[in-house]
Amino acid sequence: MDVASSEVFEAVVPLACRSCQARHGVVCGALSNDQLKELNRHSLRRKVDAGCEIIAQGSESSFYSNIMRGVVKLCKVMPDGRQQIVGLQFAPDFVGRPFVRESALSAEAATDAEICVFPRNLLDRMISETPELQRSLHDQALRELDAAREWMLTLGRRTAEEKVASLLHLIATHAEPQTATCTAFDLPLSRAEIADFLGLTIETVSRQMTKFRKQGVILIENSRHIIVPDMDELERITA
Amino acid sequence: MDVASSEVFEAVVPLACRSCQARHGVVCGALSNDQLKELNRHSLRRKVDAGCEIIAQGSESSFYSNIMRGVVKLCKVMPDGRQQIVGLQFAPDFVGRPFVRESALSAEAATDAEICVFPRNLLDRMISETPELQRSLHDQALRELDAAREWMLTLGRRTAEEKVASLLHLIATHAEPQTATCTAFDLPLSRAEIADFLGLTIETVSRQMTKFRKQGVILIENSRHIIVPDMDELERITA
DNA sequence: CGTCGATTTGATTTTGATCAAGACGCGTGG
DNA sequence: CCACGCGTCTTGATCAAAATCAAATCGACG
Incomplete structure (x- = not known):
């Protein structure tokens, strides 16, 4: 990359995103530089300790996250306390459930982790305006579905x-x-x-x-x- | 509806689609009348008996389907014959796995059923051209994911x-x-x-x-x- | 009526759960 | 530095739920 294009690059990609694990992940990899800038303006990087709950089951969260580092577990618990982990997510996965307000599961940091949190409203708007982003999230949903079904075989028959x-x-x-x-x-x-x-x-x-x-x-x-x-x-x- | 608009209606919505269970389903409900006409031109309605395999695990299918009537089960089998049903689909669900050629599971009619079969290539093109369709399929994928995870709780903890x-x-x-x-x-x-x-x-x-x-x-x-x-x-x- | 596959029922065994101690690791405070 | 306490993990003994093995019953169909 020559000096001129390097300067252009530096002018548009937010500093915080430059070395981010999730920069080319499901969400940010599908955004234009302008969108990345806008999302970054409303984002908050957060360190979370192992065990910290990111989204509570049954709650209405107005935030989504990207995992920058660490492992996040997705849990379902029954009223009597029985519990099942239904998914593990690794950087640079996206955490959240588009199109539905209330979360049917909780997301909790399994290890110490870093996440990048941004408002639901903003990303929902970007999804509706950006077919490439919709497609990318659709793709992650299908991969998670494949993984969930593979795990169903493990749970039921192994x-x-x-x-x-x-x-x-x-x-x-x-x-x-x-x-x-x-x-x-x-x-x-x-x-x-x-x-x-x-x-x-x-x-x-x-x-x-x-x-x-x-x-x-x-x-x-x-x-x-x-x-x-x-x-x-x-x-x-x-x- | 008056006679004039009824005539217009009849001019654009394919005859076969008029009374179809899946007409307002995940796929066809997201299409324009022109797209519906095109998809219909390349579609084949098929009656399948209970037990009939629609897609084989490990195969590359060049077709997708809509369920018009009946119930379809999604199965995974292990080399030693152990088997797990990982999903049930009802009319007017869409059956298929966009973005990936090889199927990780088989789809089999659980009851006598009617399905509407159409070419993968054609729908893939429509998906990339029609954000509304992408969104609709994304939504079905997320609903299936919710269902799969709910069932994981059942398999693991009940x-x-x-x-x-x-x-x-x-x-x-x-x-x-x-x-x-x-x-x-x-x-x-x-x-x-x-x-x-x-x-x-x-x-x-x-x-x-x-x-x-x-x-x-x-x-x-x-x-x-x-x-x-x-x-x-x-x-x-x-x- | 007889046959075949699906389902039910019964007897026994096995896998994994439960109950109950210990061992280990680690941080705190004497 | 070491003793203590707490939480996590391991190990052992026993129990129970579901699997397996085996047989009887049911229902559809020729």
Whole structure:
């Protein structure tokens, strides 16, 4: 890029967006520079601690967010307290439910995270004015739908062993740092959260993990940091 | 409507679409009369028997469909034969997965059905040219996502009793013929299909149904025709 | 009437839940 | 620095829900 075009570039892309994880994500990647500027003017970057609720189930939120860093879990809870995690979202995913006011689920930071929050009204307007943005969000919705249905198969038809292997595989696949055959990563979820994702109890999750450890399928450090010597082996257990 | 405007109407809306269930559905309801005419020119109405596969898992289909009558089940099967139904679709739903060639699931008629089949290429072009259509399909995708996540809660955290009650409630809610408090309907699914939807076995489904019958929560005729004397009672069991 | 598939019912087993202790990690304060 | 306390995780013993195995019943249809 030469000096002149570089200056033009710097003149239009907001400073805060330059190095943002979500800059080329589902929302911002579909916006013109002018739109990006406008959205940025009304956006707020926010650090949220693990466990912090971003949207409450049953509430009317007037905000959407982009995930800039960290992992967000989507939960549904029943009146008696039983709980199911129905989705995990990673940077640079978009969090929110266009077209509907009340949220049927809660969104909560699973790890410490950074999100970029902006007003619902503004994005809704941009969606209606920008086919490319509509298309991009439509695409994310369809990808989430595919993921949800894949997980339905896991919840309905896989054994506890297969479920835990599936989760480890899912996390390994989405948490980057991996070498050729051997993969290492930090679990963004506690045992209780894993249980809520898999429709199991804490104890069953723990037992399956130690079984995998004793079998040499995984190495466990800190109970959060996992090393998978052979991903193919793990995938095989997944069925 | 006077004679003149009626003539204009008749001049533009294709005959086959006039009384079609899907005329105001997700796809056709978002089209101009000209687009409707074009889509109709390339559409094929097809009767499909219960059990007939509309799209095969893992295949590349060059067609989409609208459901005009009947119920379609969306299935995922594992290599070892274990199976999970991940969605039910009713008229006038759209069946297909825009933006992706290969289908990750199969679509199969659960009951005798009529569908309107049209070429993928044509609709894809219309989607890119018609923001209203994109928006409408986006909206269906989000509604399916909500439904999938609601079902994840059922699969992961509800008991067999609650699962069967949930299914009866779902069907009762989507199969029209209902009076004030008492609801009657035909199950579009066999016991085996219900089991595949709920992540249970045939025997467990059958036992729960018999239990509900003995408790007076439902009346069973033909094993397919169900009467619910008190929907509130059923909903209570759902949790 | 006899056959076949779908459904129901019964007996037994298995998987994962529940109940109950321990162990471990980590931060706080003596 | 170490003892304490708390929350998370692991491990063990027992229990219960649902699966599996097996057989009987029902219903449609030739």
